[in-house]
Amino acid sequence: GYTTDPEKLYYTTKIFEILVLLLGLTIILRNVFSNLSRKNKRIIFELVVAIFLLVSILIRWNLFGEYPDSVLLTSKKYILTNIFVTLIFIQELGKFSLLVNKLKLSPSLIFILSFSILTIIGTALLYLPRSTTAGISLIDAFFTATSAVCVTGLIVLDTSTAFTPFGQVVIMTLFQIGGLGMMTFTTFFGFFFRGSLSLENSLFLRDYINEKNVGAISSTLIKIVIFTVLVEFFAALLIYVFTEDSLFASAGQKLFFSAFHAISAFCNAGFSTLSSGLYEPGFRYLYHMHLVVAVTIVLGGIGFPVFINYYNYLVRVLTGAVRFVFIGEKYRHTPRVSNINTRLVMYTSTALMLVGFATYWYFEQDFTLKGLSYYGKFVTSVFGAVTPRTAGFNSVDMTALSVPTILIYLILMWIGASPGSTGGGIKTSTFAVALLNTWSVVTGRRRMEIFGRQISAESNRKAFAVIALSFFTIGLGVFLVTIYNPELALIDVAFEIFSAYSTVGLSLGITAQLSTASKLVVTVVMFFGRVGTLTILVAISRKIKERRYKYPEETIYIT
Amino acid sequence: GYTTDPEKLYYTTKIFEILVLLLGLTIILRNVFSNLSRKNKRIIFELVVAIFLLVSILIRWNLFGEYPDSVLLTSKKYILTNIFVTLIFIQELGKFSLLVNKLKLSPSLIFILSFSILTIIGTALLYLPRSTTAGISLIDAFFTATSAVCVTGLIVLDTSTAFTPFGQVVIMTLFQIGGLGMMTFTTFFGFFFRGSLSLENSLFLRDYINEKNVGAISSTLIKIVIFTVLVEFFAALLIYVFTEDSLFASAGQKLFFSAFHAISAFCNAGFSTLSSGLYEPGFRYLYHMHLVVAVTIVLGGIGFPVFINYYNYLVRVLTGAVRFVFIGEKYRHTPRVSNINTRLVMYTSTALMLVGFATYWYFEQDFTLKGLSYYGKFVTSVFGAVTPRTAGFNSVDMTALSVPTILIYLILMWIGASPGSTGGGIKTSTFAVALLNTWSVVTGRRRMEIFGRQISAESNRKAFAVIALSFFTIGLGVFLVTIYNPELALIDVAFEIFSAYSTVGLSLGITAQLSTASKLVVTVVMFFGRVGTLTILVAISRKIKERRYKYPEETIYIT
Ligand SMILES: [K+]
């Protein structure tokens, strides 16, 4: 069902129609006035699309005679218009990444702007009457769009009942783009449509995907997108297989369910089309499916740099093996399995996963694990260890968790996933550097060393700043929500803000009760958490040139 | 009144008598067998004391005929014995500092051991039947002794009703020694009795009081003790003046009250002989007295290095002025007012005080400030800004605080006082370094600079480690207490543990409800907070010699 407010429906529909009209006109005008030598085959396609858009709007405005409204609303024509608009949107998005690179903005500012723009687009789309079943307030649309773009998963409206299939597709698109990183996504499409990557784009992506070799960036980008699509495809396939048919009205619905949850899991988004998440009756005991979701979450949270590292290693080993077998060439040297970043991330992630599993298993025996089968306990504990970092799905009733588990969740959420991944938090690498620094100070060393490498002082300073800013943002968030919603318990508010900052999306059930001011606070915290408080501050702060001379060094009296 | 358990009274009295007997014998034997050339005038004094102790015990054991028990218990002789025992104890304490220096232990280990030994002595003294009015369990004696030695001020028994005047004197002595630092205290007495300072003692104190010039240590030590005594004396005097006579049964009681609160304030101990602290009816509106206590707290929390810095500056300026006036000597150069440590501490402390005052003023208008006079609101806000850092006195009903104030208190408590002071927390300097580091990372600088000085990387690493360890300790403390006392609200537990770690002593009223296991946890947290988690880890960890060669440097991918 659509919104019940006919006036709102009327105006938004009119605005949409005018926008489509303008879009069609713009495309035609641009192609007419553009440099002839640069015209290519695509212009014909674009002209066809533009004319189609114009005609469809003119039909709707009764220029070719009158049709009953009901025919137009449900007609195939309207769906076709949507498809064309979407295609053009994606194509323009590809050009967008080129455009912003021409603006010569700093990478961090681009990063922030891209997320902001995506959020605004998302808010507008979710505010459309056709997105919701019973209307939505602007703040709720903004909150939901931010939550989706930032792959947080906190919800003020039930995704399953408050949003139409169209709204759900919008949400899914938002967290897919947001999870992959707006710029990764748009650059890929720019690359896809143009066939090459601009230097600016390369330089920006170098920071974002942590690829030092500029020449390898385009291939790295393709690897990332293919990796994403492959994992999401197989995850959706397995979710489809392990979910019972009887739970859905049609195969199409089941397919959509599988795709939605596969993407949501890989992007660590935590959105679900079920009211109670995976705890929904019927889905609660589908442990095979839970395990698929858990593995997908881990793959999304491990970070693209780690994936690229292992991929390159595998390719090298395979190439070597093939050469050895077919050409008889001797294996020259064993390549390093993984670089220091990968190792640090893998060790820390594994340790956190084990700690999460063991503590969940221990503290939840009399709570959420009570009465489950042995396999059920195992899968639920695995899921419980994985979801706070920072997937945000729930396979149990969150309000039934024991207090120790909630405290461990706070820590796991705060640490979060690995850098360059779809997850949030301060990141495993930051946490690892904090531990290494403490260890080296305790053992009285002046250098931080691990795996035969020395960690740079710069990494240490940055990790310290990230941790300090995380506490600042979280503290301020808790403080403000406490002021705007004084009736809420501190632990619930703290959990909510940690969840928002680390883009987890788990909640002890207060999200819908937040006042508008609190919702805005949580929105800002989600945004800061996803983009990074440090990134934002670096982007807006004036760079200070360093002096040529040094001041004398002083040691501060600590403790 | 004394304990009601006659059996316990009998045994502890017997043990005390045997100890006094052994002490007397030891002194005599030592003087007889000691090197004749090293004998000095004090031997005669010691022999007299020893013989007196022996005789007094033999009298009590009826070797010279029988006396009624009641005569002996209340006789002047018994009080004299106590005074002599105390004198000998202090003298031996002075020798103790020399002894531990001969053991060639690391300074941090000495620091830890001295606090441990003082806690054990305190526990034994508070466990004596004469310390309490109605008996005390061993865990409560241990808790109270640790709280006093660590100048925390958390209490499981009401200091005013559960402890006898003797017990209160024990507590006061413990926090006086603990606040000044056990080694400062004992070294001073060793120095006082011997007239000189050993090199080991000097080297240890150099770290502790942050005095770089080894030659200046003995004079610095004297300055510290004189500063302490002077501030405490004038604070007691003013408290005496500003408190009404009618509140006390006698002038002696009023004097004891004044001394107790002056020492407690300067040492940031937070112990009070009033059941409700300064919120006690009758004392509640003595704002002049509150202000005196607040200023004393600030003087104690500012740190001895800062005091020494200003003192030396003042002396130099005065000397210069005197020379100029009387000799006509031209003032050669203006000495630096204060070093970087002092400045950092002063700026941070002032900022925190202002923030504390403003937020208390704003958020408490409808809570603890309601209905107070303008002056009352001012003083209560000043007090409210000062007490969480980390004095622990309360001039209001703590359970009536607004939630925003409680959250701000958590932060102020965590930051705490300045290094080298009687207060706790991570310290203002650590907090300042964290801010400076964040600022320099945000503005893209590779160096941390302030006041024309560069902060060493070592300071930064240490600050990072201190902050990381503080969260680790606090987190573990909250976690364990939550497990052992699942019925308590998280905010109360968090406040309690922050209070314990930063040796604040404020509580939302749950201390007495803690289970024995939780009390032990809080005790350990208090100890870690006072001695410093980093200090403890450095002391117990094996030092790792650094390699001659360096590993290649790597940058970790942060964010
Ligand atoms: K999430």
Ligand SMILES: [K+]
């Ligand atoms: K205290």
